[in-house]
Amino acid sequence: MHYWKLLALIFVPCLIAQEPAFTPGGRGGPNQGDKGITAAIAGAKEDPAAFERGAKAYAANCGGCHGATGRGSVGAPDLVRSLLVLDDEKGILIAPVLRNGRPDEGMPKPNLSEEQIADIVAWLHVQTYSAGHRSTYAFMDVLTGDAKKGEAYFNATCKGCHSATGDLKGIGARYDAFALQARWLQPRGGRGGRGGASPSSNKPVTVTVTLSSGEKISGTLDRVDDFSVSLRDSRSDYHSFTRDGATPKVEINDPMKPHTDLLGKYTDPDIHNMTAYLVTLK
């Protein structure tokens, strides 16, 4: 068991008693609440400054529908109990919802910068932590889904790339349910990456750089930002280029991109039905 989980088990019962969300600033000097906030931020391993900014951004953009404390209201779900929020690691599940909204389901696309999204994610993590759900979640049975519905979803969404009798055969025997859920949600790492399959099983991100002379250099992406890109070619030689706007041309091919794009589409039941199904692939 992780040390912080142990701590959480000790602290959380006192925190649950005070239902209101932790908001920054406190109300009039040092009191139990302030200590609670500090403990919850530390426990959730979030940056206090991000939490403070996130509280403001949440109040301005989300509270009207999801409630001031994130516990939902008529027509908008409880985010503190949302399995999608509980499953989230570093915003990987929440961010796509905040980038695009769910316009067809009653959540318009919010107008947020990536920084604001990260801040709101930090605020949400502290809320779920302080309510005790994030720490107890690891011990809950993740198999609350319906395997039949999971199978139907698999056939509709995943079958183009995977097969239950091919590459994913036996996956339910290789991981416990919790690791398996992390594995299909975040095949490149996240929680499932730890103590899991060898990194070499992940197909690398490749890149092709086209110089102004027309020469093309391709290989495995080392790193890329607005100012430079570097790669290793098939002979493991290292190449690094300075970028200036669109020069040189940089084409990145991430085999996991379709996977990452799917993250924004899963609902809570989808996640749990899918895990319940994958567990049956023994």
Ligand code: HEC
């Ligand atoms: C106009 C009302 C409205 C606003 C504003 C709004 N939401 Fe939502 N949100 C919803 C509704 C309705 C759903 C349920 C959509 C569905 O059923 O898929 C939802 C779903 C979500 C989910 C997915 C929960 C789950 O378990 O699947 C998250 C996370 C979320 N909202 C976060 C936010 C955050 C953070 C903000 C502020 C940036 C925000 N929402 C603003 C109405 C809203």
Ligand code: HEC
């Ligand atoms: C566009 C293709 C594509 C789609 C669609 C797709 N995946 Fe994947 N998936 C991949 C690739 C590529 C990998 C990485 C495989 C590797 O590392 O060898 C992967 C990895 C995985 C892994 C990890 C396998 C392991 O052995 O650890 C699981 C589990 C998984 N996907 C499940 C799913 C599920 C469930 C869906 C549907 C909701 C889905 N995938 C949709 C391409 C896809």
